[in-house]
Amino acid sequence: MDDLIADFVAECREMLEALGGEIVAWEAAPDDRARLDSIFRFVHTVKGNCGFFEFPRLEGLSHAAEDALADVRAGRRQADGPLVSAVLGIIDRIGEMVAAIEAGEDMPAGDDSALIGALAPGAEAAAGPAVAAAAEGQKASAAPRTIRLSVELLDRVMSTVSDMVLARNELARRLRETQTDVSVDGAFERLSAIIAEMRDAITRTRMQRIENLFVGLPRMVRDLSADLGKQVLVDIEGGDVELDREMIEMIRDPLTHIIRNAVDHGIETPAERLKTGKREIGLLCVSARQSGNQILIDIQDDGRGIDGRKLVEKAIAGGVVDKSDAAQMSAREQLALIFEAGLSTAKQVTAISGRGVGMDVVRSNVERIGGIVEVDSRPGEGTRMTLRVPLTLTIIPALTVSIGNQHFAIPRSAIEEIVRANGESVTLEHVGGAGIATIRGRRVPEVSLATVLGLESLINEKDRTLVVLRPAGGDVYALSVDRIHDHEELVVKPAAPAVMNTGLYAGTTLADDGSPILLFDAAGLAEVGGVKLEVQERASRVAQGPSAAASTATEVLLFRGLDGSRRALRLAVVDRIEEVPASAVKAAAGQLRVQLGEAILPLAGLRGEQVGDATVRLFRLSDGVHELAYAFAEVIAFAAIEHDVIHADCEGEVSGVALINGEPAELIDVHWLFAHHVGASVRSTQQLVCRLPMDDPWMQNMLRPIVEAAGYLVIGREDEGEADLVIAAQGAEAASETAKRTIWLRTEPESASKKDGSIYRYDRAGLLMALKSAGSGRGK
């Protein structure tokens, strides 16, 4: 019996959570049958179950709500504000009771008759607040079948898988050291593949759609704005982004708090809004998106914004900052003051927020999971808060670098680009002992890793490599390292407190050779390296203008093709990188093509290699008008061509070879790619029209493909429209309408008279020439 009750409680809780958003959406659109149905289903389920369990009060409440909703469903009643509020009241009461049952306590005291009475048509109830919710994607869909597992068990599985990856790496090293036969290698490869797949699966097990976090927001905003007499429209985007389940729980409170603040302090009352020329309904946008290995959650309102100067005054009054310090604060630093304990710009303390506890707690909560909160605001225009949360704490793509003999790892998400210190687009200067690197006209502070770490560098300063880093939320700086090694997916574990205290590291990991590697924290490095980010920001902008034109180096994207060769592509032509299932690649109309959403693009980069894998990664190239896909295996790095290019002798996909990052790489000739794959098949925007006799089988079957390949739209004699060209057999009656040009075809190689201008029908060259000249004549 207890088990059954526990299941009932769990079911109710899940439905309640999902329902919060539904009800508000239903209020905005009372005709929405799907939402009505899902609410009806909830009360119906509760009613059915509590009859069985003998919870008479629950039964009474759900029964009353069910009756009222059934009337609406049958069209006997209209859903209006009072009804929605009454149903909400009942659902809240049900929630309280369910919580009490779960805790094993007595039912909360209170009389339900008032709630039930409010359901009656025409009952005097507090008018529902005017809230519109534009929550997208909240379809009333049946939930997939699920089971419950403890997080602890999942964690154990996950850490075992992490250990397994490390053990695999160690085994790989041992195998490399000893002579093994091919069958062992083959078996090991299979094992590796399985482990990789398992790691992927277990990572996804821990992931949850952020929708679960967002689903309650419309309801919360509705209640809040009703209390405050405001009107707020909630817009939610990106609910399908996935996040570690634990993270979702950890950011629930900070997110709630930020939204409360936005509704309470940010968005003005309707009267105030009208006065300042805004729409009376405030807009609150909550969106989530993935960027590298971070999830960015934006909470943006169009309210009154935050006044940085007021914050500074408060901070001085509260003794948080010195007057002298305050005078030097940048705008961003001023706004960042809201995260200091004990500061609030609210004029009065309300029940909802404004007690000055909160934003500091928000920040510490977010930082505890390795995240960052940023604030950006314009007085009068609104505020944007951004939560940056690490996607997962355990597996991080990273770049390994070295100083002397020691290896370190840098999270790939923080890396902007990699340049050589002696490259032609880079100059290194020292100003008062501090390093400044000028990269393509942009001045960035240079931090020598060897100096920061107090290690001996084996390489002359000029020969080092600069890794340009942009820490999450910070400004760029260049880190000089001795050598760049490899991109790897590293299983990162937290390091001991004694190591973390340095502020430089984000964790530890094991390299393939079994030795420990420290993973840097890009922001920590900047801080220990003494980089002043705010000051730099402005200085770099000044330097940018005049010198930008001086840069001559070509930026390229270095990648490995599907055939394993190192290739490079000019960065500017790469629109974006896409990943598609192998099934989207098909040979059609004489060449490989790939389907990307609605578009079908020609596909290059494959030369008969099998597309066996589940997915294919593609560069999407664009020349501004046409697009082309180029398949590749992996991106190696961003680089610049600093050495001479040795041009290829023959025309083709590869225009030449150049040394990039010390190794030769083939340069892709993008012009050739477009000319080869797109040029012929493209129809010009104003298509040429050619009229062919429809009843002539030779013309239709043999000639038509040639004409179409030349870019003509073929129409028949009876079709309407003006033709640019008419092709007819010699001797046939002359076309009734005048065309700009007519080609006469004869069946005999020798023409009867020199002057008739006809073409022998198998004179392919002559035909193509005639087609071409007819087409070019059009432009004149």
Add this chain to the structure above:
Amino acid sequence: MNELLLVVTIAGERVALPAALVESVVELDTLIPVPRAAPHVAGLSALRSRVMTVIDCMRSLELGSSACSDGIREAAVVELDGHHYALIVDLVEDVVEAASEPAPVRAAMGSGWERASQGMVETEAGPLLLIDPAALIAGAEAKAA
């Protein structure tokens, strides 16, 4: 049943570690330094695909530093708050039974010993100073903070 103690030598002195806290005794070969970490953090080492933080006990006790460069070092592995630490010692001798509860040492000791010791215990191998591994891991700076 009395508490078992692991008898080790640190800086030439025989001391005892609670054996229940020691997971294993290992020989460290490779040591990856951690730049800018506290001086008593000798570096990182890997044990069965686990990363251990290696603590130089002599430094931690402000008794100079162990020579880490000469290859293999013996170390006792302990776990604290989910992290594994390897405590470098001169020598691991034996496991003995404690014959008494730890008693305060009334004679003046070096400040490092003072901080790390939990008292003196009687054993069949004579009186030994009982050392708290957590204090070794915290190092000399923990007190100042």
